[in-house]
Amino acid sequence: MQYVIIKDAIVEQIESGLLAPRQKLPAERKLAESFNTTRVTLREALSLLESEGRIYREDRRGWFISPQTLRYDPTQTQSFTELAQAQNRTPKIELISAKAIVANKQAATLLNLPPFSDIYRVDRVRYLEQRPVAYVINYIRPELFRHLLDLELSNSLTDIYRQHYDMVYQKVRYRISTSSLFGDISQALRATAGTPAMIIERLNYNQNGELMDGVIEYWRHDAISIESTTELNR
Structure with a gap:
């Protein structure tokens, strides 16, 4: 199959260093x-190279040639x-x-909210x-973070929670799935419609056991690798 031979030839050039990370390939x-x-x-x-995360x-x-992935552990509380x-x-x-909104279906489902609940929605793009x-979409409980929208939200929300509200992540629940990028999200990531994506949904709880926010992260699938270390009870 000729397309496999072509794919292998490009992989060989990537692995030998002839094609560098973020280098643009010639026109098709x-x-x-x-x-x-x-x-x-x-x-x-x-398409095969893209599915393997070799190019984007x-x-x-x-x-372009994909750079090294960011090692990501959803159980950790480090900021991006x-x-x-x-x-x-x-x-x-x-x-x-x-902005402050009435919870949409996505927010209500993620946070298990009753109808007509108020919520903060913060949309941001992460760059490397x-x-x-x-x-990244954050749905944030406004009763825990009053006047949050007055703050500089291009900074780390983890730091804002800690510095302005004395709240830290104590427990995290997460779910990982795969999908494709479309619409405004694909445009914000400069991706073509249908580009593979990794979706990470997180629920973050504070030191008092209160649910602080729900987060949905739409990642270019070649940009991260999921890694986690767990100590097992013997």
Whole structure:
């Protein structure tokens, strides 16, 4: 199968260092000519590479070599900024919107809220080395965090909870699934519609056992690897 041969040839160049992280691949037409194949066959090879997390596509910009993944443990309470910096990455958080709303279906389901509950919704994009890698929606209980929307929400919410409200994460529940990126989320991540995504849903509880917020993280699937360490009782 020619597309497998093409995929393996590109993998070999990545692993040998001939293709560097975040390097742009030639245009599909030129790549097809280089491998003496059709664009249909080439796209099969590129799709395989994308599914393996070797390359990623940016809308209207082309294909790029994926950098090293961010090691992510959903059970830990580190902020995204702390996690990235600990792995010698350069993080940035961009605030998209922050508003008080009547809980929508997504928020009500995630937090098990009664009808017409008030909630804060904060949408942000996480970057690594100027590349958008995750779209994050926080649904936050307003009774625990009064005047939250007056604060600078492009900073770490973990730090804001601790510094302004004396609340820290004590317990985390999470669920991981896979999906695809569409609509406003894919646009914010500069992804084409249908790009594979990893979805992490988290419920965060404070030191008093109170549910603080629910979080839905839409990650480009090549940007993170899920890792966790657990000490087993003997």
